[in-house]
Structure formats: C-alpha cells, structure tokens
Amino acid sequence: MTDASQVTVNRPSTFKSSAFTRIAAIARNAFREAVRDRVLYNLVFFVLLLTAAAIFLGELSGGQERKIIVDLGLSAMLLFGVFISIFVGVGLVYKEIERRTIYAIFSKPVGRGEFLVGKYLGLCLTLLVNVVVMGLGVSLALIYVSRGWDPLALTIWPAVMLIYVELMILTGVAMLFSAFSSPALSALLTFFIFIIGHFSTDLKSLATSMGTAPARWFFGALYYLLPNLSNFSYITPAAHGVRPPLALAITSIVYAVLYIAIILAAATLVLNRRNFK
Amino acid sequence: MSSLRITGVEAALLGFVAVGLMSVVLLSRFIDQHRPVTDPAVAEESLYLNGNTVRRLSLGFNGLAADWYWMRSLQYVGGKVINTPNISLDNLGALNLKLLAPLLDSATTLDPHFLEPYQYAAIVLPAVNIDEAIRITTKGIEANPSEWRLYQHLGYIYWQKGDYQTASEMYGRGAQNPQAPAWMMAMKAKMAAEGGSRSTAREIYTRMLEQASDPDVQKMARAHLLQLASLDQRDLITRVLNDYKQKMSACPSNWQVIAPTLNALKLSLDRTGTPFDPAGYPYLLKTDSCSVELNPNSDIPPF
Numbered sequence: 001m002t003d004a005s006q007v008t009v010n011r012p013s014t015f016k017s018s019a020f021t022r023i024a025a026i027a028r029n030a031f032r033e034a035v036r037d038r039v040l041y042n043l044v045f046f047v048l049l050l051t052a053a054a055i056f057l058g059e060l061s062g063g064q065e066r067k068i069i070v071d072l073g074l075s076a077m078l079l080f081g082v083f084i085s086i087f088v089g090v091g092l093v094y095k096e097i098e099r100r101t102i103y104a105i106f107s108k109p110v111g112r113g114e115f116l117v118g119k120y121l122g123l124c125l126t127l128l129v130n131v132v133v134m135g136l137g138v139s140l141a142l143i144y145v146s147r148g149w150d151p152l153a154l155t156i157w158p159a160v161m162l163i164y165v166e167l168m169i170l171t172g173v174a175m176l177f178s179a180f181s182s183p184a185l186s187a188l189l190t191f192f193i194f195i196i197g198h199f200s201t202d203l204k205s206l207a208t209s210m211g212t213a214p215a216r217w218f219f220g221a222l223y224y225l226l227p228n229l230s231n232f233s234y235i236t237p238a239a240h241g242v243r244p245p246l247a248l249a250i251t252s253i254v255y256a257v258l259y260i261a262i263i264l265a266a267a268t269l270v271l272n273r274r275n276f277k
Numbered sequence: 278m279s280s281l282r283i284t285g286v287e288a289a290l291l292g293f294v295a296v297g298l299m300s301v302v303l304l305s306r307f308i309d310q311h312r313p314v315t316d317p318a319v320a321e322e323s324l325y326l327n328g329n330t331v332r333r334l335s336l337g338f339n340g341l342a343a344d345w346y347w348m349r350s351l352q353y354v355g356g357k358v359i360n361t362p363n364i365s366l367d368n369l370g371a372l373n374l375k376l377l378a379p380l381l382d383s384a385t386t387l388d389p390h391f392l393e394p395y396q397y398a399a400i401v402l403p404a405v406n407i408d409e410a411i412r413i414t415t416k417g418i419e420a421n422p423s424e425w426r427l428y429q430h431l432g433y434i435y436w437q438k439g440d441y442q443t444a445s446e447m448y449g450r451g452a453q454n455p456q457a458p459a460w461m462m463a464m465k466a467k468m469a470a471e472g473g474s475r476s477t478a479r480e481i482y483t484r485m486l487e488q489a490s491d492p493d494v495q496k497m498a499r500a501h502l503l504q505l506a507s508l509d510q511r512d513l514i515t516r517v518l519n520d521y522k523q524k525m526s527a528c529p530s531n532w533q534v535i536a537p538t539l540n541a542l543k544l545s546l547d548r549t550g551t552p553f554d555p556a557g558y559p560y561l562l563k564t565d566s567c568s569v570e571l572n573p574n575s576d577i578p579p580f
Contacts, residue, residue, distance in 0.1 A: 062351050063490035064344070064393050071340040078337065198336040229337070236340030240390050 022110050023118040030092065030122020039088055039126055042080045046134050049076055050141045057145070065145045070156055070239040073138035074163060078235070080134070081127055081167040082194055088126070089174030090186035092119045093271070113268040120175055120264060127167050135160040152241055158249060159238035165256045166232035170194055172263035173227065179270040196222075197229030227259055327379070328386025335387065343388035350380040350394065354401060365578055366497040367437070370404035378402060378409035385413060389420035392427070393491065399430035400485075400494055403437045410434050425457035426488065432468065433481060441472025460484065479505050503577045506555040513542050514552060514560065514569040528567035 034040075053072050057065040093116070096102040105115060138160075139153035173193050177186035196203070200223055207219035231252045234244045244252075283291070326334070328346075335342045357372040358364060364372075381402070384394045395417040402410035414431045421427060428451025435444035445468035452461035460480075467477050479502065486498035517538050521529050529535050536550025544552045551559045558575035571577055 060348050060351065061344070062347070062393060062397070063492060064347065067340075067391070068344045068348075071344050075338045075341040195336060199333070202333060233337035235337065236343070236388050237390070239340050239388075242390075 019111070019114055022114050023121065026110070026115060026118025027121035027125060030119045031125045034088055034123065034126040037088070039084055040130060040133075042084065043130065043133050043137075046073075046076055046080060047137055050137050054141045054144050066142060066150065066152055067239045069141050069145060070138065070152060071235060073134065073141065074156065074159060074235040074238060077131060077134040077138070077160070078163050078166070081131060081163065082170060082191075084127060084130065085123070085167050085170040086174050086187050086190045086194075088123055089171045090178040090183045090190065092123060092175060093178045094183050094186075112271045113264075116175065116179070116268050116271060117264060120171060123171050124168055127171065128164060131160060131164045131167070152239075155241050155243055156238045158243045159234040162232040162234050162244065162249065162252060165253055166229055169197075169227050169229070169232075169256055169259055169263075172260045172267070176263050176267040176270070179267045179274075193226060194229065197227045198233070200226065200228040200230050228255075231255060326383075328383035331383060332387050339387045340391075343384045343391050343394075346380050346384035346387065347391065347394055350377060350384065350397065353377060353380060363578070365500060366493055367400050368404055369401055372405075374401070374405045378406050378413070382409070382413055382416075385417060385420075389417070392417070392421070392424060395427055396430055396489065396494065397491070399434050400497065403434050407434065407438055423454060423456070425451040425454040425461060427451075428454075428457075429461065429464075429484065429488075432464070433485070436468065436472065436477075436481065439473070441468050444472060445469040475505055475508065500576070500578055503555045507571065507577045510544060510552070510554065511560070511569050511571075513544065514539065517542070518567050518569065522567050528564050529562070530564060532562055 050069070050073055053069055054065070057068050061068050093102075096105065102115075106112070135157060138156060142150045142153045142156075170190060170193070174186060174190040177189045181189070203219055203223040203226070207216050207223055210216045210219060237244070331342055331346075332339050353376055354369065354372075354374060357374060358369070361372070378398075381394045381398045385391060385398075395414055398410050398413040398417075402413070411431070411434055414427060414434060417424070418427045418431065428447050432444045432447035432451070435441070435447060438444075445465050448461055448468055449465040451457050452465055464480060464484075467480060471477055482498045482501040482505070486495055486502065489495045489498060517535050518528065521535055521538075532539070532546070532550040532552065534550075536546055539546055539550065539552050546552050547559065552569075553559055554571060554575055554577055556576040558572040558577075561570045561572055563570055571579060
C-alpha cells in the first residue's frame with residue numbers, strides 16, 4: 001500500500017480548509033514517493049554533465065563556454081524534467097489503481113478531484129526541487145567558468161521559471177491521459193503533445209495557408225486547443241543574457257495556470273466517470 | 278545487509294565482465310586500425326537538413342543545436358588545419374572547406390543572435406567562398422541590426438575583397454549605431470582614403486584583437502600585427518642596406534657594419550648587431566641580393 005492510502009484527515013473547521021489539508025497530505029506523500037523512487041537521482045547525472053561541460057568546453061567552444069553552459073544546462077533541465085513529468089506523471093494514478101490502493105483512499109473522505117490535484121502538486125513539488133537544484137548547478141558552473149561573478153548566473157532564472165511552468169503543463173497532460181489510458185500509451189501521447197506543443201507556430205501557419213475552410217478550422221482548432229509550449233521557450237535568449245519581457249512572462253504564466261486548471265478539471269471528470277467498485 | 282563475500286560464480290562473472298571489456302577495447306582498436314579510408318566525397322557530403330528544418334525539429338532546443346553546429350564548424354576546420362599547422366585562419370582556401378558555409382549558416386539560423394559564428398564566417402569564409410561570407414554576415418545584420426560589430430565584420434570581408442568603397446560604407450553604417458566606438462567612423466574615412474594601405478590593415482587587426490573572444494581569431498590577428506610590424510622593420514632595414522650599398526658600392530658583409538644605423542632606428546639588436554623581428558627571431562642578411570629575410574623558424578607568417 002502506498003503512502004497516499006494512509007492519508008490522515010484532521011477534523012475540518014470548514015470544508016475549504018479540510019480540502020486543502022487533504023490535498024496537502026496527498027501532495028506530501030506523492031513527493032515522498034517520488035523521492036523514494038529515486039527520481040531525484042537524475043540530479044547526479046546533471047551535475048556530472050555540467051562538470052564535464054565546464055571542464056572540457058573551453059577547448060571545444062572557441063571562447064563560448066558561458067553560452068553553451070546555459071544552453072546545455074537549461075536544455076538538460078527541460079529534457080530531464082520532461083522525462084520525469086511523463087514517466088512519473090503517467091504512473092501516479094495508474095499505480096494506485098493497479099495496486100488497488102485507490103480503494104483505500106476513496107474509502108476515506110477524499111474527493112477524486114482532491115486526489116488528482118494532490119498527486120499533481122506532489123509531482124510539481126518534486127519537479128520544483130529538481131529545477132531549483134539544476135538552476136543552482138548552472139549558476140555555479142557559470143561562476144566557475146567565468147572565474148568569478150557572472151551576471152548570467154542571475155539572468156537565467158526567469159527562463160528557469162518558464163521551464164518549470166512548461167513542465168507543470170506537461171505533468172497535467174500526463175495525468176489527464178493516465179486517467180483513462182495505460183501508462184505506455186499515456187507516455188506516448190504526452191510525448192506527442194510535447195512535440196506538437198513546440199510546433200504550434202507551424203500549426204498556426206498551416207491553419208492560415210490551408211486552401212479549404214475545414215482544414216483551416218482543423219489546424220486552427222489544434223493550434224488553440226493544444227498547449228502552446230513555445231510560449232515557455234526562453235532558453236536561447238537566456239544564453240545571451242536576455243530576460244523575457246515581464247508582460248510576456250506574466251501572460252504566459254496566466255495561460256499556463258488556466259490550461260492546467262482545464263486539464264485537471266478534465267482529468268477529474270474522467271476519473272469521476274470511472275467505476276472503482 | 279548483503280554479505281561482502283564474493284561467491285565463486287560471482288567471481289567468475291566479474292572476471293568475465295573485466296575480460297569482456299578488455300576484449301571490446303582491443304577489438305575496437307583493431308577495427309579502427311583496419312577501417313577503410315573514408316571516401317572524401319562521403320566525408321564532405323552536404324548536410325541533410327538545412328538550418329530552417331533543424332530549427333523546426335529542435336523542439337525548443339535550438340540554442341543547443343546552434344552550439345552543436347558551431348562546435349562542429351570548429352572541429353571541421355580544426356580537423357583540416359591539424360595537418361597544416363602553420364596555416365593562417367584567414368587563408369584556408371586550399372583546404373576544401375565546402376561544409377563550413379552550411380555549418381555556419383545552420384548555426385546562425387538556429388540562433389540568429391549567436392554572434393561568434395558571424396565573426397568566424399567573416400574571417401575564415403572569404404578565402405573559401407566570399408559570397409557565402411557576405412550572405413551570412415548580411416543575414417546576421419538583418420537579425421541583429423543594433424550590433425555594430427557585424428558591420429565591422431562585413432566591412433572586413435569587403436576589405437579582403439579589395440572593395441574599399443563598400444567596406445567604407447559598411448564601417449559608416451556601423452558607426453551610426455549609438456553604441457559603436459568612435460574609431461568606426463575614423464575607419465570609414467581611412468578605408469575610403471587609403472583602403473589598401475598597411476596602416477589600415479594594422480587598424481583592422483588591432484580592433485579585431487581587442488574584440489575577439491575566440492583564441493584562434495586572436496592568434497590570427499596577433500600574427501598579422503606582427504607581420505605588419507615586421508614589414509615596416511624590413512622596409513627600414515632595406516633602406517639602410519640600399520644606402521650602404523650606394524655609398525660603399527658593396528653590400529655589408531655582416532650586420533655589425535650597419536649596427537649603429539639600425540640602432541638609431543630603434544630596432545632591437547643583439548651583441549653582434551643582428552636585428553630581431555617582432556617575434557624575437559634574428560633577421561637573415563642575404564649578402565648576394567643585399568636584402569633582409571625572415572628567419573624560417575620565425576612565427577611571423579611570410580607575406
């Protein structure tokens with residue numbers, strides 16, 4: 001039985017506060033479970049990668065170590081995060097169903113939406129720890145190759161935040177798929193969403209360049225309905241010391257929050273329709 | 278806790294892993310030694326994907342892909358240069374670097390704000406394909422109109438081409454940028470008035486040395502500055518030799534004879550009066566032709 005089934009519920013003073021407590025308990029347990037599953041071990045590979053890059057790039061990059069460390073570090077952060085989001089995200093709900101521990105959870109006063117949101121936040125917390133440690137690693141590597149303080153060590157953080165927001169969306173997508181499909185298929189579908197999400201500019205140009213109205217509608221709908229992950233791609237400018245404009249960063253975060261809320265609502269709907277009797 | 282004692286089977290398995298790994302290393306070395314020589318046509322095959330396609334496929338990792346293409350460009354040139362160690366970076370035309378333009382083009386398409394490949398294109402490409410060098414640098418200016426350095430690079434390409442008027446125009450356009458240093462405007466005038474002169478070349482390479490972050494580019498600029506200084510010195514020495522020959526109707530038999538005159542010209546001499554080039558090597562006196570030559574061991578590239 002996993003920890004999520006051992007959720008203890010304090011006596012609620014109001015419905016709102018008790019829901020929060022339940023979600024927090026599930027999130028905490030999901031985080032512990034991820035840590036116990038050695039998800040954070042990827043940090044070791046990340047540190048090794050950055051250390052090797054910091055040592056060897058000087059000879060290979062023609063004086064461009066700083067840019068390449070940022071590109072490499074933030075890209076690795078995104079890639080490792082995508083793998084964690086997908087492979088841990090698709091298993092969060094499925095494992096509980098497979099091990100039948102979900103019955104024990106739902107026998108307690110825990111709503112299905114609360115369960116989903118709790119699991120989601122638990123994985124987001126894992127990703128946050130991952131992203132923050134990796135961000136610190138990149139900053140330290142920059143300070144090392146610059147032989148002293150480097151302003152890039154600070155200016156990369158808005159891009160790090162946008163990477164994290166992108167991973168939050170992807171985690172939501174993985175959970176939505178895992179609410180009605182097998183882990184393998186969910187992982188595949190989530191990966192497709194990651195790819196298509198970065199092709200959104202092409203979807204938009206396809207929508208405008210198509211000859212027939214139905215085709216234009218189809219690609220237009222895909223463009224607006226699928227998550228536009230290119231909104232969060234700020235790695236390349238970050239390597240040049242460019243921060244995302246504040247207005248763009250805020251609207252991208254609002255877009256992400258809205259999108260995540262929609263995904264989790266849809267996942268809750270799907271989970272509510274499932275029969276666990 | 279499991280026991281640290283190793284059973285016979287485990288020892289055999291460990292031994293097998295160790296022997297197996299050693300065999301793999303030996304076998305790999307054997308295969309590498311007996312690998313047929315790569316067909317140059319295959320090694321120089323055009324890139325399958327152009328920069329725009331790679332940009333689409335890069336899923337937000339376009340900065341990293343640009344870095345990859347940049348490092349491939351350096352390795353590609355480095356791999357060819359390694360067999361001709363004393364060749365100058367701006368004189369690689371004989372090395373058949375036909376993949377360099379597509380590699381730099383891809384790097385700059387993937388990350389149009391990555392300035393280093395533009396500089397590399399401006400320095401290395403003109404000897405290989407000057408039209409591509411102009412096209413890539415112009416593309417860089419379109420993507421980074423506020424970068425005055427790109428105008429400097431384009432001016433340098435036109436200067437190498439011998440088109441001093443267009444070079445002057447490029448320096449002038451770059452000088453209009455509020456962040457451009459004052460010498461860009463001076464360069465515009467100098468290029469228009471005396472584009473082919475040695476002092477213009479000295480100015481170009483001094484500015485290049487100041488701004489380049491690539492050690493190879495710095496090395497090349499430094500070599501050109503030494504070469505220009507050496508040319509000035511050789512002009513002085515030749516004048517002294519000609520004066521002596523005119524007066525004495527013979528060439529000096531050794532450096533000692535004209536040492537006081539050379540010393541007065543502030544050339545660095547050793548005890549025997551032999552002048553040294555800017556790299557610290559003694560010049561050679563050719564008494565048969567009454568001329569001065571660079572020492573073959575000198576780091577200064579021959580003109």
